[in-house]
Amino acid sequence: MAKIKTIETLLLFLFVWCSKIKRSNALSTTTQGSSNVFVRFSPLIGGPSFLPLHCEVMLMSPPAENEATSVHCFDFLPREPTKTETLMSLMTLQSVPGLVRYRTLNIDMSPPSSVKSDNHR
Structure with a gap:
């Protein structure tokens, strides 16, 4: 996890990362017009549930x-x-100290070996 001082740095980092992925043949291939960049909004830990200030970008x-x-x-x-000051700063797009977190999920999309096809008749 890298420490950052502003949310603007995070947004710039994500923009550069997304643009590099768009230029890479291995990662920009999509099927049936689907996109490979997703954003999930949720409330901050301890923040009000009606205020989705936490943003996760998934590539x-x-x-x-x-x-x-x-x-x-x-x-x-x-x-x-x-802290209330943190919420107010984020809502007004001000700098907030914090961490950028990164993780990789590997999802096996293949059917389980126990699943049989209907074409076996």
Whole structure:
């Protein structure tokens, strides 16, 4: 996890990351017009449930043959998410100290080996 000082730095980082993925043949391939960039909004830890200030950006890379799909998840966690000052700063797009978190999820989209096809008759 890298420490950052402003939410603007996070947004710039995500923009650059997304633009690099768009230029990469391996990651920009999509099927049937679907997108591989997703954003999930949720309330901050300890924040009001009606105020989705927490943002997670998920980048899905298409699987190679016989491999799981990889989802790269980035989010920003303020250092003091329960403070009123933090909420007010985020709502007015002001700088907030915190962490950028990154994790990778590997999702196996293949059917289980116990599932049988209807074509066996």
